[in-house]
Amino acid sequence: MAERERSSGAGRLLMGVAWAMLLVGLWLWGHEMSDIRQGISAPTTGDIAAVGRPPEVRLPPALKPLGNATPQRIDIPSMKVQAPVVGRGLDPQGAIDPPPFDQPGVVGWYAAGVRPGAVGTALFVGHVDTETRPAVFYKLSAVQPGETVRVIRDDGTVAEFTVDDVQVFSRDHFDAQQAYGPRESGRAELRLVTCGGTFDRASRTYTANVVVSAYLTGDGL
Template sequence: MDVPALGVRAPVVARGLDPAGAIDPPPYTQPGVVGWYGGGVRPGAKGTSLFVGHVDTESRPAVFYHLSALRPGEKVRVTRDDGSLAEFTVDDVQVLGRDDFSARMAYGPREEGRAELRLITCGGTFDRTSRTYSANVVVSAYLTGATEP
């Protein structure tokens, strides 16, 4: 995955769901890796392809540390299994509080029949007692180009 505006170039690994039914992110021991929900839509196919990454670890920033700084119009590129490249353009960036989190807003399509992508990480404030963040940062983007392998 390549997010030029953030200086991010990261490997992507397929992930499943955790016991609570959320996308299981890469282990904290791999802070520079992005997880793709392998049970869902492939990048560039119609529907919403989901990617998750950590914002930080106990000691340092992680791959999506600056995710909330993305702006509409900026690009996200994903190299697919066949070697082709799917390019997405950021549509919007939202911070969704955990108390009012909407799975439809985070994971659902913005426009039916379109190839979309979501980048998701933790955001808001960090509660040291519960060791959780108060929100999620959700970047929505749509397919604007693809190259052959």
Template sequence: MSEGDRDHSTGSGRLVTGAAWAALLLGLWLWGTEVTDVRHGLSVPATGDMAAVGRPAAAELPPAAAPLKDARPRRIDIPSLRVQAPVMPRGLDDRGGIDPPPYARSGVVGWYAAGARPGAAGAALFVGHVDTEDRPAVFHGLGAMRTGETVRVFRDDGTVAEFTVDDVQVVGRDRFDARQAYGVRQSGRAELRLITCGGTFDRASGTYTANVIVSAYLTGTGP
């Protein structure tokens, strides 16, 4: 981030703006496609919450549910993190990266509205801030998630799409692989990606050194 970015955003929190989300753009071309040769077993659960490292993965995961019809997300609940957050649609910023919610709304999760809708076939993308200068933000605990945990997305058709986490990774910016991060894990399945900043904070550039990526797939629905 440039010095000008810092001046423009004074008081808005830890300022991880367009540059910090630039890696996300590398995956845009994959969304809505059926990329199925994604490798598993590369998970490294970690963010600023290093307690996640080394926890065992869940032994058994439920079968995938059939994808739902398109509907827009209204709210996301992550019971294990005690997160209940509204969702707002987002596009790309003027640098070509995904535009996260404003820091003034650090408790809100952004959904990339040009991509898949959560619950429908494909990989839907949600992004959120990890922190601000003075407090944790909505996805601060994302790296503490573990396989088998639940994410619920409340949709505007009155249904709740329930996802089960099957992968948690921290991906360094210098190792970012769009196919690994965003490719559909299984053809025809409804999947979800939750993404925030991770690694360490580089004060010189104003960005984090990695992204945390939680992957999940649809396993149930409810009213």
């Protein structure tokens, strides 16, 4: 029984994260190859559970994008997260290669894509859990619109983002362009991605992905 439980936990980590990363990788592949704006899968109408943006939340104006700089750390005060950021590429299947499984407290950034703070959408990914404990993005689905995400960059600046949307996308009718594509042209945007929904033991994957969208609203030293 102990061996089975260990094996099940390892599968939960591996397949759950692989699913989240694959969705991002598929969007990157389709976007870079064809620049299709309408997405690469079936419409998501009726298939999204979202925190969304409560009408009473007033969001600040977007800040003009910053210059290019490499992220070193991400701070999410509402989650009490202060985590190192490592650059990641694509695996042989075209999915973003997540942080190592033995480093659940590390956040991965798609290094061939947009740098956080520059114009476009920067993509960050992280584990939701391990076989024994929560991981860095375990509380990501609890983030609220209006909250702050800070990315410390290697030029000494801090790119401050404001969360404007939190969504849980079903894997069955997933529209990657809607999840990861830019919300407004010309802005510096950020996506934080992890697994969500429930863990399906039959397929050994999570049933959804949590996607937090944010945009640049401040900078500092």
